[in-house]
Amino acid sequence: ARPEQALPRVVGSSLRVPLVTGERVEYANLDHAASAPCLEQVRDAVDEVLPWYASVHRGAGFASQVSTRVYEQARAAVRRFLNARGTDAVVFARNTTDALNLLARSLPRHTAVLLFDTEHHAALLPWRGPNVRRLRTPSSPAQAVLELDRALGAAPVGPRLVVVTGASNVTGEVWPVAELARLARRHGARIALDAAQLAPHRPVDVRALDVDYTVLSGHKVYAPFGAGVLVGRSDWLQAAEPYLVGGGATARVTDHGDRLGVAWSAVPERHEAGTPNVVGVHALAVACDVLGRHWEQTTAHERALLARLREGLKTVPGVHELTLFGSDHDRVGVVSFTVGGQDAGYLAAALSAEHGIGVRDGAFCAHVAVHRLAHGDRALRASIGLGTTEAHVDRFVAALRSLVVEGSRWEYEVRDGRWAP
Ligand code: PMP
Numbered sequence: 322a323r324p325e326q327a328l329p330r331v332v333g334s335s336l337r338v339p340l341v342t343g344e345r346v347e348y349a350n351l352d353h354a355a356s357a358p359c360l361e362q363v364r365d366a367v368d369e370v371l372p373w374y375a376s377v378h379r380g381a382g383f384a385s386q387v388s389t390r391v392y393e394q395a396r397a398a399v400r401r402f403l404n405a406r407g408t409d410a411v412v413f414a415r416n417t418t419d420a421l422n423l424l425a426r427s428l429p430r431h432t433a434v435l436l437f438d439t440e441h442h443a444a445l446l447p448w449r450g451p452n453v454r455r456l457r458t459p460s461s462p463a464q465a466v467l468e469l470d471r472a473l474g475a476a477p478v479g480p481r482l483v484v485v486t487g488a489s490n491v492t493g494e495v496w497p498v499a500e501l502a503r504l505a506r507r508h509g510a511r512i513a514l515d516a517a518q519l520a521p522h523r524p525v526d527v528r529a530l531d532v533d534y535t536v537l538s539g540h541k542v543y544a545p546f547g548a549g550v551l552v553g554r555s556d557w558l559q560a561a562e563p564y565l566v567g568g569g570a571t572a573r574v575t576d577h578g579d580r581l582g583v584a585w586s587a588v589p590e591r592h593e594a595g596t597p598n599v600v601g602v603h604a605l606a607v608a609c610d611v612l613g614r615h616w617e618q619t620t621a622h623e624r625a626l627l628a629r630l631r632e633g634l635k636t637v638p639g640v641h642e643l644t645l646f647g648s649d650h651d652r653v654g655v656v657s658f659t660v661g662g663q664d665a666g667y668l669a670a671a672l673s674a675e676h677g678i679g680v681r682d683g684a685f686c687a688h689v690a691v692h693r694l695a696h697g698d699r700a701l702r703a704s705i706g707l708g709t710t711e712a713h714v715d716r717f718v719a720a721l722r723s724l725v726v727e728g729s730r731w732e733y734e735v736r737d738g739r740w741a742p
Contacts, residue, residue, distance in 0.1 A: 327618070328619065329360050329611050330361045331357075331360055336348040337677075346676070349713035349717060352703075352704055353704045353705055353708065354654075354681070354685075359544060359604075363543060363611070366603065373387040376388070376596050377389040391602075391603050392599050396413075398606035398607070398610050402520075402610070403516075403526070403527045403535055405528075406527065409555065410552070410555035410559075411552050412588060413589070415547060416547075417538040417549050420537075421444055421447050424447075425447035425449070426562075426564055431477075432482055433452040433453075433476045433479065434482050435454045436454075437455070437468075437485070439489065439645065441517070441518075443517070456468050456472055458689075458694075462650075466497065469504055469505075473504065473505070473510055474508070476510075481508070482513060487516045487518065487523075488523075488653045489645065489690070490687060491643060491657050491687050491691055492694070494646050495519065495650070495651045495653065498532065499531065506531060513533060514530065514535045515536055516537045517536065521653075521706060522619075522706075524616055525537075533553050534554065539602075539604060542608045543608045544604035555588050558588045558589075559587060559591070565592075566594055567595050570586055570591055570593070571594075572584045623653070626705050626714055630717070631656060633715070636718065637726075639661035640658050640725075641659045642656060642657070643659070645694070654704055659695050660701070663725060664699075665698070665700055666682050668721070669740070670740035671724050672724070675724075675729065675731065675742075676716065676720040678716060678720055680717070684699055
């Protein structure tokens, strides 16, 4: 596709939110890592297909044919976005968590799974059985490679799967995926890439990285909620029991009196039982297309804002940035930090109530990583993307500095588990 010049626009960029004073201000959304706002082009594309949506594959009517085409074109768009192999299956799921659970259910028996304990819970938890090997948080990319090399060398013979994130949802740091994939290959293992946090920020090239499976979520790549995808080698998926059973996953069901005979569909339908989320998948696909045509603009925008954010944070007393591989390591637009002596939940609440700024606080569904890096404390996370402006970053830094240095003129207390003025 032809690259385009302008930065893609997101919806809701001029939303105003109420403050504790009763005043209203423009909302500064610094929580792109949780869910990114919807692209205008995605909203328009969804609007266009809404009148046509009908159940895919099974209907003969015209609307059904349109929906079926939209749905199958979405597979092609995702394949293009990730430069997937022609032989890879593209299976739609609800989100990254769902896609990783699907993969976990599709592994051959006795597959050894190797992963670092810094993973998001979606990548850390779905794997079951005695052959799951959790590796300790590495302190450098080189150590990650060394640890994995050792662990793969000691892993039992048979199928093996390495699971790794492309970019940490805690520190934003980019993992050495290509190196880890090379290593996995050398040991005859497969590798799955959790691209939930990388795909919104950088091109992910399945063939160049040489990864076997890739998962991502629509709502992190500037589409609304409800659609994610698993892309990868089809043999294990084809041999596995359907992830869900029901219509769509079945090629034929026959009545044998005392039992039913069921022939399951082939992938991808095998793992997509039930009426699929045509609108969500279309939104995901359009978002992929738009991102794929704008990498130069989006990465430049983000690099500049990330530098501004990190420089700004250096001017706030007590801020300690969380990092796995050192503060010079390559990262996407995510910064987590603690502020000495201050409660992260209180600061997040005050940033929202007094300044109209949205950040995350807590342990970000990566409890092991945050507890280790924040020394048992909870952290704050500011994450940027296409909805972020210089003004948002400056407002955030100024607001945080004023809360830390001068404090608040409001009293805060914990109500229903959250800080509130
Ligand atoms: N992996 C990573 C690295 C993530 O950042 C997230 C979302 N925070 C997930 C997995 C899970 O994504 P989802 O909630 O869309 O399933």
